[in-house]
Amino acid sequence: MMTDPIADLLTRIRNAYSTKKETVSAPYSQFKEKIVTLLKEEGYINDFSVEGEGVNKELTIKLRYVNGQAALVGIKKMSKPGLKQYSSSKELPKVLSGLGVAIISTSKGLLSDREARKENLGGEVIAFVW
Numbered sequence: 001m002m003t004d005p006i007a008d009l010l011t012r013i014r015n016a017y018s019t020k021k022e023t024v025s026a027p028y029s030q031f032k033e034k035i036v037t038l039l040k041e042e043g044y045i046n047d048f049s050v051e052g053e054g055v056n057k058e059l060t061i062k063l064r065y066v067n068g069q070a071a072l073v074g075i076k077k078m079s080k081p082g083l084k085q086y087s088s089s090k091e092l093p094k095v096l097s098g099l100g101v102a103i104i105s106t107s108k109g110l111l112s113d114r115e116a117r118k119e120n121l122g123g124e125v126i127a128f129v130w
């Protein structure tokens with residue numbers, strides 16, 4: 001049994017980039033799909049698809065490389081099952097002085113830290129991506 005499926009997804013992506021894989025698969029959930037959608041919008045992955053039906057659904061993620069270098073250098077889970085991290089809209093973290101992205105779970109869904117600041121929303125800090 002997996003205690004933190006989001007950390008598992010982020011670890012799969014991090015490991016796939018470190019071994020220069022083209023694609024990586026992970027078990028499907030709506031929350032994971034929203035995270036992957038955000039990563040695509042921010043330019044860290046090329047594309048993704050949902051394959052299978054019912055309980056056997058999987059996310060297949062196509063990783064992005066620029067001139068042979070990984071588009072995603074690092075990814076770190078911030079909120080953990082035993083210690084959730086929340087931040088108000090005024091105190092949202094900036095990753096690498098704005099060069100990276102913080103994934104924030106708000107009342108309007110998952111947003112990047114920039115979008116959450118524009119909407120003046122705080123929430124749970126899910127992960128840092130750079």
